Amino acid sequence: MTEPLKAKLVAMLAVVYPERECEPLADQLLTTMGLDADHPSPPAHQNNWDQSDVILITYADSLQKAGQKPLVTLREFLNQRLSETVSAVHILPFFPYSSDDGFSVMDYLAVNESHGDWEDIEAIAGDFKLMADLVINHMSARSRWFENFRKRIDPGRDYFFEGNPRDDLSAVVRPRTSPLLTPVQTDDGERHVWCTFSEDQVDLNFANPQVLIEFAGIIRYYLERGVSLFRLDAVAFLWKEPGTPCIHLQQTHELIKILRLLIEHHSPDAVVITETNVPNRENLTYFGNANEAHVIYNFSLPPLLINTLVTGDCRHLKTWLMSMPPAQMGTTYLNFIASHDGVGMRPTDGLLSEDEKQRLINTMDSFGGKVSYRRTSDGRDQPYEINIALFDALKGTAQAGADHFQLQRFLCAHTVMLALEGIPAFYIHSLLATENDHERVENTGRLRSINRSQWSVDSLDQALQDPRSHHAQAFEELKRLIAIRRKQAAFHPNATQFTLHLGLQVFGFWRQSTRRDQSIFCIHNISDQTQQIALSDINLIGTDHWQDLISGMTIDDLSGSITLKPYQSVWLSNRE
Structure with a gap:
């Protein structure tokens, strides 16, 4: 007999909160999600996808039209040009924010009014499966919760993780070079808050179960607004314990299980996706035993495939592919070559030598790319990601530099991606073959802006109507390849x-x-x-x-x- 939902939930909560009474906490979570204690479980190992699934990744405002909210513009573009091409749309954080192009959220329950409103979001969700970010590790230092933290009032007083500058934090794995702890003045004195990514992105404190309850409410709200795919942003860093690496801790994995349990009982067709830009072996752990992420990003694919195509040597890509375990039914991979972030270098650990990594970096530099760094436990700065538009990343070879095969190389990369086990995802600027945006980097001062262009719809329409334009050539051929893929049973994500x-x-x-x-x-x-x-x-x-x-x-x-x-x-x- 299947174990009742509440009993499962209590057992998971006891791992995370061993010193607390977990039955009342389970009751609060179930009430927040609108679930009964004995709510029926969804079918085990159910694939909520097939070969027709293709995801588009975009910012809400990647497309601009004078006098129109960007979410309206996006929906028009999707319906006019991609209705037969993609099945799902990942709209990157569309909430009010203070930095990091949306990933420093000020209000999880609001739509950035410059983008549109919830009706616009729901309209897109009515036409396509909708994927949204659950920015779960951190929140804006300008949010109401953090203002309440400073004032020492609820909600927010104990919602953010505090560190002690006297603790030995040298083992903490860092994705950035900025300080880990940020001093802030509060109404009862100076406190040091934990900032994995930046001082404007303050880490939340899931040791306080009220934070978990808050996110259960946020998740339910998203589900009711049409979100069916949840991307757990930066989730690997969720639980902190000074003296440990503060990444991939057992409590983090257990919290993912809890979130999946709640989500799939509310909506059996919903999908949980973990964003963990880490070495391949670590990334694979987020499947759990088919009880954590339904889908994990194939983070090693972008750097390995780019490296393959610029060197003309597939040995590392082939070795990696042979090492990848087939995903269990009910789980699969998300295949992508480019995203709003850079090309991660940590996922090449153990796959490329240091010399090969440096050669790849040098090649990307010659094609106009930039490099972002992270700080290691011994204080050294190591390459974290390469910032470059995919079309320009493939403009030539490491041996001979730029050549006349740029478009062919670019299409080859996507043909590989489309055929691999898993669900393919296209960043909008790859689908459109957008080049490096150096002007945007200069304007923002952020290297990631190189691949975060904004297209005027009028300019885009002109480019896509010109058969001589590489934008039109890439867009039409990628649409043709996608149409072929979507009809093939052998391209099912679990084939x-x-x-x-x-x-x-x-x-x-x-x-x-x-x-x-x-x-x-x-x-x-x-x-x-x-x-x-x-x-x-x-x-x-x-x-x-x-x-x-x-x-x-x-x-x-x-x-x-x-x-x-x-x-x-x-x-x-x-x-x-």
């Missing part, structure tokens, strides 16, 4: 995947549908030289009819070979 061994210049893998009625061999020339592949090396079944889904080419002679131009890809399928 079988095996790595092929076709040399260092050809990256390949095989996908098979769960019913075993479709196989697709995904083969990519990742070099700037023509490659010849013997069909006998691919092991196509002779009794099947094989066709390249991308070009329409048919395979008539299995004893022959195929020729791939620089950065050309084929999806050889036994079903049209």
